[in-house]
Each structure stands twice: as structure tokens, then as C-alpha cells.
Amino acid sequence: MHSPNALENHIKATALQEGALLVGFTKIRRVDPVILLGFPFTDQWFLKEPLQTALMLGKEYSVSKHVQDVIAKKLRAEGYTAYYKTVLSLYGDFRPLAVSAGLGQWGRNGLVVNKDYGSGLLFAALFTNAPLEPSIENQQQGCQEHCTSCGQCIEACPGKAFTNNRFHTYNCLSYTMKGCAECLRACSKKTSIH
Numbered sequence: 271m272h273s274p275n276a277l278e279n280h281i282k283a284t285a286l287q288e289g290a291l292l293v294g295f296t297k298i299r300r301v302d303p304v305i306l307l308g309f310p311f312t313d314q315w316f317l318k319e320p321l322q323t324a325l326m327l328g329k330e331y332s333v334s335k336h337v338q339d340v341i342a343k344k345l346r347a348e349g350y351t352a353y354y355k356t357v358l359s360l361y362g363d364f365r366p367l368a369v370s371a372g373l374g375q376w377g378r379n380g381l382v383v384n385k386d387y388g389s390g391l392l393f394a395a396l397f398t399n400a401p402l403e404p405s406i407e408n409q410q411q412g413c414q415e416h417c418t419s420c421g422q423c424i425e426a427c428p429g430k431a432f433t434n435n436r437f438h439t440y441n442c443l444s445y446t447m448k449g450c451a452e453c454l455r456a457c458s459k460k461t462s463i464h
């Protein structure tokens with residue numbers, strides 16, 4: 271059986287090798303360990319490019335399910351429980367857990383921003399009783415400062431939704447209904463994952 275440290279390292283290495291972009295650990299209610307996984311996603315708004323977006327969603331679902339199957343199998347073989355929710359889960363919004371696990375920070379565009387991959391990310395979660403410790407390991411050091419000095423999403427916004435350091439939902443709404451995703455696209459330009 272792996273020591274807790276060796277198990278964490280094994281899970282990280284396996285997840286990255288099998289197709290995840292990001293891996294981190296956190297705990298729900300500060301007690302129950304969760305493995306958070308990040309996968310690349312398009313910066314196209316679904317209603318604007320439905321076919322392309324659906325195809326990419328299908329591909330990332332398969333990759334994420336594969337990664338989670340491999341990790342769950344390993345955890346169960348070590349005697350731990352393991353169940354997971356994929357990137358298509360209706361269970362909930364994994365963004366707060368992703369931030370807690372160090373996969374990104376809340377960005378000025380209202381999404382989770384990773385300093386290397388921007389906001390074009392999907393998150394999946396695997397729940398276990400294995401002794402995994404939260405791992406905020408400086409993955410996001412400098413991300414918030416970068417976000418503060420960047421402002422590309424604000425410049426790109428045609429609806430001026432970020433005026434006066436506040437987010438104006440109504441300014442955004444009329445543009446999102448027409449398929450606007452300029453704030454996501456501006457942030458995702460930092461990456462080469464598409």
C-alpha cells in the first residue's frame with residue numbers, strides 16, 4: 271500500500287499522464303477529501319457554435335471519465351472508497367472546490383482563472399476517504415496580481431459590464447443572449463489548448 275504522500279504523487283502523475291490538465295486536492299467541510307481535475311474547454315459560447323462545442327464537450331467527457339476511472343480503480347485497490355462526478359455532472363458547480371484545491375483563482379470575468387490556461391476550463395471531482403491533504407502548492411502564485419494588472423476581459427467586453435469595478439448583470443445579459451463570450455475568449459487567449 272502507498273504512503274499518503276506517495277499516493278498523492280501517484281494520483282497526480284497518473285491524472286496528468288492520462289489526460290487531465292490540472293490536479294489538486296481539497297476537503298469538503300474540512301473533513302472529506304476530494305480530488306479536483308481540470309480539463310481544457312473551448313472559449314466559444316455554446317449557442318454560437320453548438321456543434322463544435324458539443325463535440326468538444328463529448329471529447330472532454332470521455333477523457334475525464336477515463337482519468338477518473340483509472341484513479342478510482344487505484345483508490346479502491348488500495349482499500350479506499352471512490353466515487354466521482356464528471357465534467358457533465360448536474361451535481362453542482364465545482365468551481366469553488368477548484369479554487370480551494372489550487373487549480374485557479376476567481377477572475378475579474380467571474381470565472382476561475384488559471385495562470386497558465388486562462389478560463390477555458392472544465393472541472394470534475396472525485397470523492398474518497400483516502401488520506402489526501404489539501405494541496406495549495408503555489409500553483410496559482412501570482413495569478414491574482416496578474417488578474418489585477420491584466421484587465422483584458424474588461425477591455426474586450428462590448429457591454430461595458432465591468433464599469434466602476436462592479437459587474438453589471440443587465441449590461442451583460444443582452445449580449446450573452448446574442449452569444450457573447452468575449453470575456454472568456456480574452457482570458458483563454460493566454461492558452462494554447464484549443
Ligand code: SF4
Binds near residue numbers: 417
Ligand atoms: S482576462 Fe485578465 S483580468 Fe480578465 S479574468 Fe482573465 S486574467 Fe483576469
Ligand code: SF4
Binds near residue numbers: 442
Ligand atoms: S459575456 Fe460579453 S457582455 Fe457579458 S461580461 Fe462577457 S464580454 Fe461582457
